[in-house]
Amino acid sequence: MQRRRKPRAKPRDVFSGSSSTPSKSTKKPPPKESKRPPTVPPIKPSIPKKVSRDASANNPDKANDSVKIKNDESANSTEIIQKNILGDSRKTIGLRDKIESSEPEIKENITSKKAQDIIDKSRARAMESLVKKAITPDSTEKPAVSVPIKKRVRKAKNSFQPAERKRRLDRSRHMEYKYEVRRLLVELNVDEEHRSSLLGTIWAKGERQTVSDAKDFLLTKHSEGVIDEHQLETLNKVVDGYTVRR
Structure with a gap:
């Protein structure tokens, strides 16, 4: 059987002002939300008003309280900015810095003192032995032990005599x-x-x-x-x- 041919497409009308096929409206994708945290504008510390010397002198407690409150507010604002930029602080592993103790130095000093004492004692003993050797005369030396001379054992002569060839x-x-x-x-x-x-x-x-x-x-x-x-x-x-x- 013969296959049917596809119908021919209509020719495009060039002279018409509008195109026959309406253009499809392209949908713009919604803008992606930025993952960055919203920037918080830095809080400008309020400039303390000048107080007259007489008022500050009369009310010193009030001046100190106002300074503490301002310092707390500035510290809180810096913490909020750091959290927004850096995020929440992670928990530490739990390791602590080693505190260097001065005990090893003390131990080294103790051991060095002990070693020095041992060296001094050994030197004193060596000097005493040298003095004793100088005092003792040569006659007190032990006589040399004479080693007994072993007698040579003579081998017995073989009395076997082969018979004469006759x-x-x-x-x-x-x-x-x-x-x-x-x-x-x-x-x-x-x-x-x-x-x-x-x-x-x-x-x-x-x-x-x-x-x-x-x-x-x-x-x-x-x-x-x-x-x-x-x-x-x-x-x-x-x-x-x-x-x-x-």
Whole structure:
């Protein structure tokens, strides 16, 4: 649907003296009330009339009363002016000015006197001690205490002496020696009653003492007729095979 157009406004009549549209009357806003308090004109103090000396001399009380009344009126007028200009006076917080007292000075004087007395007493004591030291002779001095000298404790000497390095049988091959020599004695046809003694004594002398001691033992057995010369040589070779230097 088509929208309707707005009707055209009538042309303004330029030639007519009065405008077609009456002008709206603009309302003036009411004047704002001033927040300032109304100024009160200062009251001029009335000038006292000159009174003759005779009247003032005769009525001194009346003159004094009139002066007091005038002073009161002037004071009241100044208070009213101050209230209008400054407003009501606010209440104070309640703090008061500190009144300086003269007590600290007195205390300081007392403490200074006490300190001076203590200093004087200490000086007097020091002088007395110096006089006493000057009077006492040097012979009265205490003898120096002799400190006992501590004796040095000698450490015990270690009596351990390591064994000399000599030719001995090897301890680590003991089991190998036992099996080999036992088999060898059977092969050499050594008497059975002498086998165990030969096996144990050769190892004991060669391992604990020296190889030469073990060979001397074999020579004694050869001289006794327990072993022959061939058996002696084979056993000596076995001993040389297990010998080490330790």
